[in-house]
Amino acid sequence: MVIYTVTIEDDGSSYRCFESQTLLEGMESLGKKGIPVGCRGGGCGVCKVQVLTGSYTKRVMSREHISESDEAQGCVLACRVRPTSPIDLRVVGAMKKNVCRAVEPSGVPSLST
Amino acid sequence: MAMTGVLRPGHAQLRVLDMDESVKFYTDVMGLVETGRDASGRVYFKTRAERDHNSIVLRRADRAGLDFFAYKVLNKATLEELDGKLKAYGVVTERIPAGEMLETGERVRFQIPTGHTIELYAEKTDVGNGMTYNDPEVDVVDGKGIRPIRMDHALLYGGDIDGSRKLFEEVLGFNLVERVKLEDGATDLAVWLTCSAKAHDLAMVRHSEDNKLHHVAFQLASWEQVLRAADIMSINRVSIDIGPTRHGITQGTTIYFFDPSGNRLETFCGGYDHYPDNHPITWSWEHVGRGIFYHDRKLNPAFLSVLT
Ligand code: FES
Numbered sequence: 001m002v003i004y005t006v007t008i009e010d011d012g013s014s015y016r017c018f019e020s021q022t023l024l025e026g027m028e029s030l031g032k033k034g035i036p037v038g039c040r041g042g043g044c045g046v047c048k049v050q051v052l053t054g055s056y057t058k059r060v061m062s063r064e065h066i067s068e069s070d071e072a073q074g075c076v077l078a079c080r081v082r083p084t085s086p087i088d089l090r091v092v093g094a095m096k097k098n099v100c101r102a103v104e105p106s107g108v109p110s111l112s113t
Numbered sequence: 114m115a116m117t118g119v120l121r122p123g124h125a126q127l128r129v130l131d132m133d134e135s136v137k138f139y140t141d142v143m144g145l146v147e148t149g150r151d152a153s154g155r156v157y158f159k160t161r162a163e164r165d166h167n168s169i170v171l172r173r174a175d176r177a178g179l180d181f182f183a184y185k186v187l188n189k190a191t192l193e194e195l196d197g198k199l200k201a202y203g204v205v206t207e208r209i210p211a212g213e214m215l216e217t218g219e220r221v222r223f224q225i226p227t228g229h230t231i232e233l234y235a236e237k238t239d240v241g242n243g244m245t246y247n248d249p250e251v252d253v254v255d256g257k258g259i260r261p262i263r264m265d266h267a268l269l270y271g272g273d274i275d276g277s278r279k280l281f282e283e284v285l286g287f288n289l290v291e292r293v294k295l296e297d298g299a300t301d302l303a304v305w306l307t308c309s310a311k312a313h314d315l316a317m318v319r320h321s322e323d324n325k326l327h328h329v330a331f332q333l334a335s336w337e338q339v340l341r342a343a344d345i346m347s348i349n350r351v352s353i354d355i356g357p358t359r360h361g362i363t364q365g366t367t368i369y370f371f372d373p374s375g376n377r378l379e380t381f382c383g384g385y386d387h388y389p390d391n392h393p394i395t396w397s398w399e400h401v402g403r404g405i406f407y408h409d410r411k412l413n414p415a416f417l418s419v420l421t
Contacts, residue, residue, distance in 0.1 A: 038419035040352035042130055043177030043375020046419055060130045062375070062421075063175040095418035 004083045008034040009052060009090045023049070023056075023078040023087065036095055040079045047078040048093030055085045065093075116187070118195065118286045119308040122266055122315075123185035123234060124167055124214070125329045128174035128421075129374040132156065135171050138373050142349045143331070144258025145169060148240060149215045157215055160261050160331070162252065165237040166216035168264035169329075177374040177421040179326035182267050182315075183220065183232035184285075184308065192235040195285065196221045202284050211236070225280055227271025228323030233285075259342045259380060261331030266313050268327035268379075270320035270420055277317055278304050287315065290387045291362050293396040293404055295319075302401070305362060312363040312384030318417075325420040328369060330379035336366045342380045343368055354415055359407040362396065369416075376421050 002019040006026060013034055017026025024047050027035055038046035045065030051074040059080045066075060075092060129135035136156055139145045145158040148166050157167040165185070172180060186192050199206050199221070209220040209232070218236025225231055244252060271277065278301070281287040287306040290313055295302045305313040318327060333339055343357050346368070354377060356368035365384040371377050396404040402411040 038415060039177075039354075039371040039375030039377065039421065041177070041371050041373050041375030043371070043421045044419045060175075062130065062177050064178075065176075095414045 004054075004086045006083065006087045006089065009088055010034065017083050017087075019082060019084065021082065023081050023083065023089070025079075026083075027078075035078045035089075035091055036093055038079075038095075042077050042080040045077065046093045046095055048075060048091075049078045049089040050075045050092050051081075052088040052090060054083065054087035054089075056081045056083050056087065058082075116309060118191055119184045119186050119233070119314075121185055121309060121311075122168075122264060123165070123183045123237065124170055124217075124232075125182050125264060125267060126155075126170040126172055126180035127326075127329070127372070127374075127376050128176060128178050128180060129171050129372070129376070130173070130175070130177060131373065132171065132173045134373045138349075138351075139169065139171065140258070142258050142345060142351060143378075144256060144260035151215050155214075159240075160263055161256070162242050162262050163264070164239045164242050166240050167214070167237070170214065177376050178324075179229070179267070179269075179329070179376075179421070181222065181230040181232050182269070182329075183234060184314070185237065186233050186235050189218075189235045192219070192221060192233055195233055198284050199223055202280065204280065204284070216240070226273035226276030227269060227317060229269050229271060229277075230324075259331070259333070259345050261333055261380060263332050265311070265330045265332040265381070266315055267329050268316040268318065270318050270325035270327050271323040272320065274301060274304060274317040274319045278306065281306050281308075281315065288387065288389050289393040290391075291394040291396065293362070293401050294398055296398045298397065302398075307387050310386045310388060312365065312387055320417075320420070322420075326376060327420055328377040328379045330381055333380050333382045336382055339366050339368060339380060339382050346370055354419070355406065355409075355413055358409060361400075361404040361407040362394075364407075374421070377419070 006017045007014040015032045036046040038044040042061040061077045061080045149157045156171045158169040207222045211218045216238035220232045220234040222232045287308045291305040293303040303318040305316045308314045352371040354369035363384040365381045367381040
């Protein structure tokens with residue numbers, strides 16, 4: 001079984017991800033954090049990352065969240081991508097801004113992009 | 114109210130990213146019955162117990178989400194009457210001709226203030242539930258997948274839930290069953306509405322973006338069936354959001370999970386009966402966690418943020 005190191009540049013953390021797993025599955029199955037987890041189906045966009053170095057295979061992703069130019073710049077949904085080499089990535093996605101955040105105590109950082 | 118106007122949720126058309134994978138999921142995991150495919154490539158499903166031709170329609174698209182959600186009304190006269198009422202209320206309606214969807218009559222389509230497309234229709238072919246209308250057996254035969262009883266309701270996210278609620282109440286005869294207030298104690302964060310004696314036929318949550326789908330729900334017969342559904346989901350590596358657990362609101366037991374394109378679905382059981390003389394239940398911001406997830410007693414970030 002082939003396994004690669006995935007490094008999340010935002011906090012310098014890393015985890016090991018099997019070639020057979022998506023980047024999101026690899027992170028979640030080890031109880032790691034760093035990439036926001038949503039639908040795990042390429043539909044909601046919260047797990048959006050930019051791959052800085054490394055190669056991968058990808059499946060169809062929602063165009064609402066990954067434009068063609070995003071894709072050209074290595075922006076992908078972590079739940080739709082499997083590594084074929086060690087990966088360095090940056091987190092782009094976030095849990096979207098919603099009405100509730102607006103009424104939470106001030107000081108809660110806005111996670112909207 | 115007597116069931117003479119809007120009867121029940123009738124169909125939901127969902128966008129999927131990969132049709133083959135989705136058909137396999139809705140057939141093998143959900144245990145729905147495929148009832149047809151049309152010239153545009155849409156695939157139609159119903160639950161085994163539903164009698165009308167379809168309740169879930171899948172359309173391949175480059176993004177996930179809900180195209181429209183429809184309610185069946187009593188008959189054609191009711192359809193005409195409600196179209197007239199919608200127009201008088203200032204809503205622009207459009208007629209979709211019979212046959213545009215397989216085995217489905219003319220539809221009245223309109224947009225609600227939260228940006229969602231809603232349809233009303235009176236006719237859909239009764240293809241039966243496998244039982245006869247004369248001297249039927251009880252359907253106890255086990256089969257593949259979760260096999261829900263019916264497509265039950267949807268939860269929609271959008272901005273003007275007050276406007277959408279008023280439209281459903283004042284024009285379509287829905288009743289408010291439960292609501293959650295925001296921190297100010299005045300603004301609704303969420304509302305649950307019924308057109309029948311069910312705990313909900315529609316729910317809405319206030320959100321910064323319009324026309325978003327939170328989930329489409331399917332009814333199961335028992336809490337045990339909900340647990341069985343969870344086992345089937347794990348066997349099939351289905352993405353589970355939360356559950357099995359219980360809602361304080363409606364008191365139903367539940368699992369939130371996702372189809373292969375990231376559309377959230379719910380399998381739930383229970384919920385009380387609602388009659389029009391019942392006072393609506395109000396949840397305060399302080400207790401919203403327990404209201405949404407009765408056992409965890411807290412909201413998870415995905416509940417408010419992960420949408421298609
Ligand atoms: S988690 Fe929803 S798109 Fe990846």
